[in-house]
Amino acid sequence: MLAYAARRLVLAIFTLWTVTVLSFVIIQLPPGDFVDAYMAQLSATQSNVSEQHFESLRRQYALDRPMYVQYLKWMSGVFSGDFGTSMMWRKSVLDVIGDRLAMTMVLSLGAIILTWAIALPIGIYSAVRQYSIGDYVFTFIGFVGLGVPSFLLALVLMYLGFTLFDSDIGGLFSPEYQLEPWSWGKVKDLIYHLPLPAIIIGLSGTAELIRVMRANLLDELRKPYVITARAAGMSERSLVLKYPVRVALNPFASTVGYLLPYILSGSVIVSVVLGLPTLGPLLLGSLVAQDMFLAGTIVMMLGALTVIGTFLSDLLLMWIDPRIRFGMVQ
Amino acid sequence: MAEEHVITDSEERIFVAGQMQLMWWRFRKHRVAVVATFVVVAFYVVVLAADFLAYTDPNTTEAYRLLMPPQPIRFFDNGSFRPHVYAVSGKRDLKTFKRVYVADPNKKLTVRLFARGYKYKLLGFIRTDRHLIGVEGATAAESLFLLGTDEKGRDVWSRMMVATRTSLTIGLVAVALSLVLGVFLGGISGFYGGAIDSVIQRLIEILRSIPTIPLWMGMAAAFPREWSVEQIYFAITIVIALRGWTGLAREVRGRFLSLREEDFVTAADLAGCSRKRIIFRHMIPSFQSHIIAAATLSIPAMILAETALSYLGLGLRPPAISWGVMLQQVQNVEAVALSPWLLVSAVPVIVVTLAFNFMGDGLRDAADPYGI
Numbered sequence: 001m002l003a004y005a006a007r008r009l010v011l012a013i014f015t016l017w018t019v020t021v022l023s024f025v026i027i028q029l030p031p032g033d034f035v036d037a038y039m040a041q042l043s044a045t046q047s048n049v050s051e052q053h054f055e056s057l058r059r060q061y062a063l064d065r066p067m068y069v070q071y072l073k074w075m076s077g078v079f080s081g082d083f084g085t086s087m088m089w090r091k092s093v094l095d096v097i098g099d100r101l102a103m104t105m106v107l108s109l110g111a112i113i114l115t116w117a118i119a120l121p122i123g124i125y126s127a128v129r130q131y132s133i134g135d136y137v138f139t140f141i142g143f144v145g146l147g148v149p150s151f152l153l154a155l156v157l158m159y160l161g162f163t164l165f166d167s168d169i170g171g172l173f174s175p176e177y178q179l180e181p182w183s184w185g186k187v188k189d190l191i192y193h194l195p196l197p198a199i200i201i202g203l204s205g206t207a208e209l210i211r212v213m214r215a216n217l218l219d220e221l222r223k224p225y226v227i228t229a230r231a232a233g234m235s236e237r238s239l240v241l242k243y244p245v246r247v248a249l250n251p252f253a254s255t256v257g258y259l260l261p262y263i264l265s266g267s268v269i270v271s272v273v274l275g276l277p278t279l280g281p282l283l284l285g286s287l288v289a290q291d292m293f294l295a296g297t298i299v300m301m302l303g304a305l306t307v308i309g310t311f312l313s314d315l316l317l318m319w320i321d322p323r324i325r326f327g328m329v330q
Numbered sequence: 331m332a333e334e335h336v337i338t339d340s341e342e343r344i345f346v347a348g349q350m351q352l353m354w355w356r357f358r359k360h361r362v363a364v365v366a367t368f369v370v371v372a373f374y375v376v377v378l379a380a381d382f383l384a385y386t387d388p389n390t391t392e393a394y395r396l397l398m399p400p401q402p403i404r405f406f407d408n409g410s411f412r413p414h415v416y417a418v419s420g421k422r423d424l425k426t427f428k429r430v431y432v433a434d435p436n437k438k439l440t441v442r443l444f445a446r447g448y449k450y451k452l453l454g455f456i457r458t459d460r461h462l463i464g465v466e467g468a469t470a471a472e473s474l475f476l477l478g479t480d481e482k483g484r485d486v487w488s489r490m491m492v493a494t495r496t497s498l499t500i501g502l503v504a505v506a507l508s509l510v511l512g513v514f515l516g517g518i519s520g521f522y523g524g525a526i527d528s529v530i531q532r533l534i535e536i537l538r539s540i541p542t543i544p545l546w547m548g549m550a551a552a553f554p555r556e557w558s559v560e561q562i563y564f565a566i567t568i569v570i571a572l573r574g575w576t577g578l579a580r581e582v583r584g585r586f587l588s589l590r591e592e593d594f595v596t597a598a599d600l601a602g603c604s605r606k607r608i609i610f611r612h613m614i615p616s617f618q619s620h621i622i623a624a625a626t627l628s629i630p631a632m633i634l635a636e637t638a639l640s641y642l643g644l645g646l647r648p649p650a651i652s653w654g655v656m657l658q659q660v661q662n663v664e665a666v667a668l669s670p671w672l673l674v675s676a677v678p679v680i681v682v683t684l685a686f687n688f689m690g691d692g693l694r695d696a697a698d699p700y701g702i
Contacts, residue, residue: 011532011535011536014532014536015535015536015539015540018536018540019540022540022545022548023548026545026548026549026552029548029549029551029552030551030552143684143687143688144684146687147630147680147683147684147687148680148683149634149637149638149679149680149683151638151641152657152676152679152680155657155660155666155673155676156673156676158663158666159666159667159670159673162663162666162667163667163670258538258539260541261538261539261540261541261542262541264541264544265541265542265543265544266543268541268543268544268547269543269638269641269642272642273661275662283544283547284547284642284643284644287547287548287551287644288551288643288644290551295548295551296548298544299544299545299548302541302544303540303541303544303545306539306540306541307539310539
């Protein structure tokens with residue numbers, strides 16, 4: 001068991017490292033260095049730009065040194081909480097990001113919880129009542145959910161919301177709470193606005209999970225122990241819920257690993273469409289403006305969120321699946 | 331004595347049928363998949379004949395026809411069959427400063443088949459100016475708007491035809507690239523095993539655990555502004571394929587692992603076949619149908635990736651036309667509310683994604699020898 005956890009941990013750390021390297025590559029990708037771009041931008045808006053300021057910036061980020069030194073310099077900054085400066089906002093990257101990271105986490109977590117909450121009962125229903133009308137309906141919805149990309153769904157719902165209910169479904173807060181500091185009212189407002197974007201983001205994941213749940217449960221339901229229990233007179237309800245469902249539950253934990261990158265990806269683009277105050281729109285804005293430290297940091301944070309989430313789901317899987325706990329599965 | 335089994339005609343046909351023949355028989359039974367295949371084929375017909383199906387040059391802007399709503403073709407004129415459209419004139423509403431268009435029922439423009447329009451090369455080499463439809467007595471750019479016009483006065487129908495060509499070929503090119511990488515790396519991984527297998531498997535796990543859209547956005551944003559449409563097109567396919575190969579590689583590896591222990595491979599090895607011959611002559615033919623199914627299932631993801639990137643303004647850029655580029659114009663509620671017909675480019679995206687998914691599912695089921 002410990003070996004399993006340790007191996008997962010090593011892989012997570014290694015992935016995290018790859019994420020930082022990729023983020024650094026993204027920062028380096030645009031032609032010219034960051035100070036050149038900054039200088040061009042500053043001289044476009046201000047007349048007196050001091051050459052010394054740029055020299056000190058160059059030294060700070062070791063731009064005259066080889067690439068790996070620059071990477072190490074950036075990483076040591078990251079570890080001490082300094083993610084670099086945002087050119088566009090003239091503030092430190094952390095200040096610009098503010099509570100958007102937390103918002104992204106809330107939204108993704110909400111999407112995952114909704115995904116589970118919807119997929120679990122539907123998956124059980126579809127398996128137990130295989131080939132019933134309900135099963136066909138859910139299968140169809142599931143296929144549509146797989147086929148319709150989340151941002152298009154957001155667009156279409158936005159249009160329907162506008163024409164049918166005359167309301168703007170975008171945003172995570174009502175206008176009156178937008179700039180307010182946090183309060184109970186604002187939290188309630190957030191809870192009220194959260195489900196729709198969360199469902200949009202989670203839809204394709206939900207569709208996938210329903211299919212996996214249905215298939216797994218169908219396999220379990222055909223096994224002899226189910227027939228034995230039924231023959232022994234166990235009620236159908238507790239029979240299904242107590243044993244086969246528990247075995248079929250594994251994908252719920254194990255799919256977090258691929259659900260999370262999926263949901264974070266989806267959250268980025270859906271947030272842009274719906275104008276949600278998460279990392280997504282900020283990432284797009286920073287990329288368009290070639291504000292690379294901000295963009296790189298956001299990519300790194302999204303990557304880190306995924307890696308940590310995946311690692312936690314591995315631990316969860318270990319907890320619910322005795323086969324892994326006792327080292328029977330590699 | 332055991333009873334003798336009589337081999338019927340149909341059974342004999344099954345015994346002698348090749349792998350592809352068996353697959354085809356099983357695929358045919360999957361109704362939805364067959365319908366989906368027809369849909370996909372229809373889309374690729376549009377790809378081949380995009381310019382013929384369009385009737386206005388997709389890049390022609392018509393300043394007096396901005397954001398025109400779709401205009402219906404009227405098929406009957408006083409009871410007789412004569413397809414026509416009403417001539418329209420646009421004015422600016424002085425209160426809202428929006429352009430409003432009024433159709434004039436007295437001025438009828440006949441719509442006819444195989445009309446002359448802008449010049450293009452059919453299939454890339456036949457010079458012609460015939461289009462499927464056109465109008466008489468006026469240019470199509472001023473009078474025919476099946477799906478309305480966009481904010482620059484360009485015809486949405488014609489643009490959608492050309493966009494279909496871009497979006498659907500980008501999916502194919504990206505899948506082809508992924509396939510090359512996936513078969514190569516997955517093959518090495520599955521055939522040799524050991525350390526090299528671990529390295530490739532960890533690489534796949536890492537790539538799969540990073541959220542793709544932010545990563546693609548980061549890479550796509552770095553394409554220089556001065557790059558031509560073609561350069562960006564290929565750069566995008568490469569960026570998409572960099573992540574896309576992982577799924578196919580897993581599939582190939584799995585097949586190699588399960589086939590490696592099969593008797594016919596051992597037999598080939600004992601008979602002195604070279605590794606190359608074992609792989610290409612014995613192993614690949616036995617799982618190529620699975621790979622085709624897996625590749626089909628991965629095409630929609632590629633199309634969606636391009637659409638998403640272009641929608642965000644980081645993928646293809648105008649003057650290139652793709653579904654994503656067209657959707658760029660509906661970025662917010664205002665645009666959606668004022669010109670909902672611009673959302674029409676979302677329809678082919680959804681239809682083609684579903685069609686590929688159903689077709690891929692059917693292929694996968696058909697390729698599975700143990701399926702029912």
